Amino acid sequence: MAAPAASGGRGPQRPRAPGRSPSPSGYRSSKPLGRDGFFCRRQEGSVLGHRREPPHSSEDEESEEEEREDLAESSLLNKLLHTSLVENSHDVEVLQQDPSSPLFSIRTFEELHLKKELLQGVYTMGFNRPSKIQANALPILMAHPPHNLIAQSQSGTGKTAAFVLAMLSRVKGAERYPQCLCLAPTCELSLQIGHVAEKMGRFCNDIKVTYAVQGNRVSAGTVLEEQIVIGTPGTMLDWCFKRRLLNMRRICMFVLDEADVMIDTQGFSSQSIRIQRALPKDCQMLLFSATFKETLWKFALQIVSRPIIIKLRQEELTLTNIRQYYFVCRNWEQKYEALCNLYGSITIGQAMIFCQTRRSADWLSMKMIQDGHQVAMLTAELSIVQRAEVIQRFRDAKEKVLITTNVCARGIDVAQVTIVVNFGLPINRQKQPDFETYLHRIGRAGRFGKRGIAFNMVDSHSVHLVHCIEEHFRECPLFPCSPVPPVQPRTKSSPLGHPVFISAVAGT
Numbered sequence: 001m002a003a004p005a006a007s008g009g010r011g012p013q014r015p016r017a018p019g020r021s022p023s024p025s026g027y028r029s030s031k032p033l034g035r036d037g038f039f040c041r042r043q044e045g046s047v048l049g050h051r052r053e054p055p056h057s058s059e060d061e062e063s064e065e066e067e068r069e070d071l072a073e074s075s076l077l078n079k080l081l082h083t084s085l086v087e088n089s090h091d092v093e094v095l096q097q098d099p100s101s102p103l104f105s106i107r108t109f110e111e112l113h114l115k116k117e118l119l120q121g122v123y124t125m126g127f128n129r130p131s132k133i134q135a136n137a138l139p140i141l142m143a144h145p146p147h148n149l150i151a152q153s154q155s156g157t158g159k160t161a162a163f164v165l166a167m168l169s170r171v172k173g174a175e176r177y178p179q180c181l182c183l184a185p186t187c188e189l190s191l192q193i194g195h196v197a198e199k200m201g202r203f204c205n206d207i208k209v210t211y212a213v214q215g216n217r218v219s220a221g222t223v224l225e226e227q228i229v230i231g232t233p234g235t236m237l238d239w240c241f242k243r244r245l246l247n248m249r250r251i252c253m254f255v256l257d258e259a260d261v262m263i264d265t266q267g268f269s270s271q272s273i274r275i276q277r278a279l280p281k282d283c284q285m286l287l288f289s290a291t292f293k294e295t296l297w298k299f300a301l302q303i304v305s306r307p308i309i310i311k312l313r314q315e316e317l318t319l320t321n322i323r324q325y326y327f328v329c330r331n332w333e334q335k336y337e338a339l340c341n342l343y344g345s346i347t348i349g350q351a352m353i354f355c356q357t358r359r360s361a362d363w364l365s366m367k368m369i370q371d372g373h374q375v376a377m378l379t380a381e382l383s384i385v386q387r388a389e390v391i392q393r394f395r396d397a398k399e400k401v402l403i404t405t406n407v408c409a410r411g412i413d414v415a416q417v418t419i420v421v422n423f424g425l426p427i428n429r430q431k432q433p434d435f436e437t438y439l440h441r442i443g444r445a446g447r448f449g450k451r452g453i454a455f456n457m458v459d460s461h462s463v464h465l466v467h468c469i470e471e472h473f474r475e476c477p478l479f480p481c482s483p484v485p486p487v488q489p490r491t492k493s494s495p496l497g498h499p500v501f502i503s504a505v506a507g508t
């Protein structure tokens with residue numbers, strides 16, 4: 001399938017997909033990164049080039065905005081990182097309002113009776129069997145007459161591949177006009193979906209994709225010929241209503257991806273609803289989301305009438321296999337000292353250190369590097385592609401310690417992480433513990449049923465937060481530790497450097 005840019009230069013240009021382009025930073029201006037993609041000292045223009053003062057007290061730090069997760073960025077990061085399917089042991093739940101709809105699941109792609117070019121595209125991508133969500137969703141997506149669908153499953157379980165396959169099999173390649181519209185919350189996410197469509201449809205020469213995203217200039221009077229239009233709600237609205245580049249009455253499939261991110265972005269819900277209202281009554285409506293909360297549910301039902309709903313429950317994070325400790329520290333220097341005392345043992349496996357703000361992550365990284373420790377750092381200052389690179393290096397164990405903020409609290413699975421350090425406890429705007437973020441951060445240490453250890457560095461006036469956390473996650477106590485090793489803990493024979501201290505910490 002040729003990209004629109006190749007269509008004689010008349011059609012809209014296809015912007016480059018992030019992470020796939022030869023020059024990844026080309027799609028977003030980004031801060032310089034250390035030579036090897038991780039934080040290294042004395043890099044020109046890096047934060048280390050500036051003299052950053054440590055947040056001397058926790059009040060200093062709290063006055064600064066905590067670095068929060070951006071849902072659209074996390075989705076994109078997940079897409080870049082999920083190069084293979086995420087396994088999920090739960091069964092898919094299927095709920096239907098119309099008991100007459102025929103429901104079944106497939107075990108092979110052949111059962112879908114796809115065009116041979118499309119089947120070839122699927123196999124060339126290395127998909128031997130449908131994933132769990134695909135096995136249940138694909139028969140619904142391809143049913144005649146079409147069914148509306150709402151599907152929820154965690155990132156990496158095969159949703160994108162499912163609806164892309166549905167779009168490619170639904171469009172008539174011989175007809176040169178838009179037939180499927182697909183909305184995503186950002187330009188980069190739209191390009192990622194398009195990238196999958198182009199790969200899967202590579203043998204379907206007559207099917208073309210275009211992108212309704214900012215920066216994709218289409219000259220006045222253009223009538224779109226591409227069968228699939230993927231884009232963000234604002235630009236899609238513009239193309240549909242203001243510029244009238246396509247005939248909405250001929251759209252037979254409308255896909256709304258990343259719906260949970262969509263409702264979080266101002267204006268996107270109403271724009272999506274406006275587009276949906278102008279589509280024909282028999283247009284197939286599909287909505288995909290990684291999570292499902294009440295507000296999303298209300299939105300989903302406005303977009304998708306009489307849907308079949310399929311859900312794949314997320315693997316639950318648990319704290320039961322993680323031993324949790326806390327240190328009460330007088331000040332930042334003492335926190336740092338406690339961390340350095342742990343360093344020898346945390347680098348036996350791999351560790352993630354969470355800071356509340358980018359400033360404290362900068363400060364800590366700089367100090368650790370100055371003291372000769374090798375650490376990687378990941379904050380929102382890096383572009384998504386750079387973040388993916390840092391995470392990939394960490395996954396490949398090229399660095400053993402990753403200092404980060406909440407941008408990395410959830411979703412990023414690195415199997416070898418067995419230790420998590422909260423250099424500051426996660427708190428919400430009311431200065432109360434943010435339990436969900438705590439669970440997600442600490443949960444990084446105990447993925448895939450492994451045993452992990454979590455250390456929390458707490459200021460003396462914040463000890464009550466520890467007790468709140470204990471109360472919230474009953475049956476998962478936090479054990480107190482001394483921030484400095486007891487006198488004479490070090491023996492030359494110790495492989496860890498601090499045997500007494502560590503064995504006290506580890507409770508062994």
Ligand SMILES: Nc1ncnc2c1ncn2[C@@H]1O[C@H](COP(=O)(O)OP(=O)(O)OP(=O)(O)O)[C@@H](O)[C@H]1O
Pocket residue numbers: 075078079082083084085086126127128129130131134153154155156157158159160161162290
């Ligand atoms: N049937 C399959 N067999 C093998 N790999 C697959 C299959 N379906 C999808 N994949 C691969 O698994 C990864 C995740 O798939 P996909 O992007 O479709 O999941 P997703 O649920 O849409 O995730 P996200 O919400 O992050 O976009 C991708 O690398 C994709 O190529």
